[in-house]
Amino acid sequence: MYDYQRIEQKWRKYWEDHKTFYCDTHDFSKPKYYVMDMFPYPSGQGLHVGHPEGYTATDIVSRMKRMQGYNVLHPMGWDAFGLPAEQFAIANNTHPEGFTRANIAHFKDQIQSLGLSYDWSKEFATIDPSYYKWTQWIFAKMFENDLAYVDNIPVNYCPELGTVLANEEVIDGKSERGGFPVIRMPMRQWVLKITAYADRLEKDLDGLDWPKSTIEMQKNWIGASSGVEITFDIVGHKESFKVFTTRVDTLFGCTYCVLAPEHPLVKKLVSEGQRKEIEKYIEESSKKSDLLRTALAKEKTGVPLGIFAINPINGKEIPVYVGDYVLGSYGSGAVMAVPCHDERDYEFAKKHNIPMIQVLEGDVSEKAFVDDGKHINSDFANGMNISEAKKAITDRLISIGKGKVVTNYKLRDWIFSRQRYWGEPIPILLDEEGKPRAEDLSLLPVVLPEMDEYSPSKDGKPPLAKAPKSWLEVEKDGKKYTRETNTMPQWAGSSWYYLRYIDPNNDKELADPALLKHWLPVDLYIGGQEHAVLHLLYARFWHKFLYDLGVVDCLEPFKRLYHQGMILGANGEKMSKSRGNVVNPDDIVRDYGADSLRLFEMFAGPLNESKPWSDTGINGSHRFIERCYRLVDEETYFSRISTTNSGELDYSYNALVKKANEDFDNLSFNTTIAQMMVFINDCYKAKSLYKPYIEGFVQIFSCICPFVGEEMWEKLGHNESIAYSSWPTFDESKLVLESVNIAVAINGKTRDVISVSKDASEEEVSKIALSSPKVAAFIGDHPLRKTIFVKGKIINFII
């Protein structure tokens, strides 16, 4: 009888006692395989039924690779800084660490009940000072290399709560908690210069074995676009401004320019007559949150500056406007406007009665014409198409010193500070003028101080501003400093954790360089698609920085990436408390066993697609495990197991091993499981079960269902764990059938199926096919015009 509770307890203990999955990272004698999950945030709710999906997938690959003789590094850790713990601490007047540590313990117990073959000796949490010491070290190195700087950045500030809020905490301009108004307010922030790596982050995507859609998303996010930077002189002023355009070919049609409200020249150049109106406009647009600015998308507002610029291609004087449809953060914060060939410019020009010059043949009576065509009104570029005109006009601009070919990126620098307590302290000291210097590397980590209260002050100062003086004030080389009181965002700890698993206890270095060289890159990384951009881009950025420092010697951290789909509720909707369709993995493990849960999630459909939960489906998976187990159970079918091969299972077994080899590598577990079911069905029909075949089956099966796999392995007479047995091989010759079924089609439509020898020639097959009464009836006395024959598949008669 299959007693899953006894079996799962027994093997969980065995693996722990024997340290079965310990990986000696110093052992270079075997080829390495590094397979990793995105580590979880240990929330108070405990494990979600979606977690085991990706974890089981990496576990299957880990177990297969071990049997194939690889030294497998398969670690797990905790992304443990985060907002919920801080809010819990504030609400309960307790320290966030206690709450977080308790959650970690709960998560770990749940994960261990799932039979995942993690090497727990590599475990750490991002909140461990021994870990964040090195997170701070990387930041200090970035500061040293001019990649971290301070800037004033508008943030969502809620005066009522006295807190800065994340975008997702703001709904329609109100705080999510409490519904208080939120304003945009510039605040001093640390920023990381990720844009300095934009070109490399874009270029190196090409060599990666990642989902195409994720590469696409990262490329769009980085948003490289090549164009021309054009210098516009200003009438009556020494100053000039630059615009960026991808449509330099339309320059003859440029009838005005627009500067972003944030553009530094605006306040400087505004004519006296316009000053009042401009100042009002700037103030209004600065109050607009991103959300509000988007909501106003339909209406393009703007005010004339009262100054004129000179179009460098034809010397014409054109007016300059300020408009908040131009963003200060992209390009040069200024655009040239070509109403006839840009939709936004068209709308703006119509509204403000600005002249329009058409420079491409096409209909511009109703809207802008943005397609390719023949240039007109463009002097030397007349008659050219877009790409010819681009080249000609660019060459002219360069020759007169007014143009430069540049690549622009949408990517913006990374705002890296948070006004929170529960994050890594930024290892910076500020002198009395507020000038930053990095904390001595030898004094890291800067440990979070104990405090009585974790809420921010009403004036928006971070919680750490209220830290004890002994922490806050530092004297160094006879100078007085205060510590930076901002902390790092949650992304920080997850940007380099894959490096630390390789050498988690090293207190001299981030990790041993020899080990890093051997183990990197990560061979397989599985996690949700919601991290397609931010986390995966940040980690790549840090990795490239560490490459430049000489810490790592490969360009990319994650060679192969895969996204598991979502497990939806039984009704096909996203699981949530409010929908009442949440499934708790603990209940499933209790009622069916972890093996059933793992099998169900792998069989339900392709790994990368979202799939609904099914109570009857989990029951079906449980039944299949019982069906497998009975084959080796002394009370039932054990006596059928034989050491001589009757040949009955030759085809079925070899087909299974072949399929498992191919599909496990492709992460197509559902189809392998189907093949396993075919094999088991054949076993029930067979008179005798050849022992090596049953053993090979159990090895493959144990990757998906490890607890019962170990138990069956033991019943087959083994007294060591199945984990390091050698992976089964298959015999191709057993897969060749003597006779095959061939479809007989007439005019492409299948009319009959005949059985012929595998090597039958077209002539033989044709003879047999034509002698079939069905086929003969269809052909009748129509002459055969053509015959198409595909060996072993089909013969098609055209009549």
Added chain:
RNA sequence: GCCCGGGUGGCGAAAUGGUAGACGCAAGGGACUUAAAAUCCCUCGAGGUCAAACUCAUACCGGUUCGAGUCCGGUCCCGGGCACCA
């Protein structure tokens, strides 16, 4: 609006351009049982028929091909991401 996915039985799904629906779930029938559970056997896309033959069927329309779920063009719907990006 743009970008990326996806649309196949009652359901989850299979299918190197070559017999559409493997495998499983659910359902129905039968065997075993005093009975139930479990297990085993059979049926199971729609129409059609006593049974067959046959016809229709992979969101929709068209194309390429001896042959299309699969390739190409267009349309509709669903999911995800991004958004005044010059």
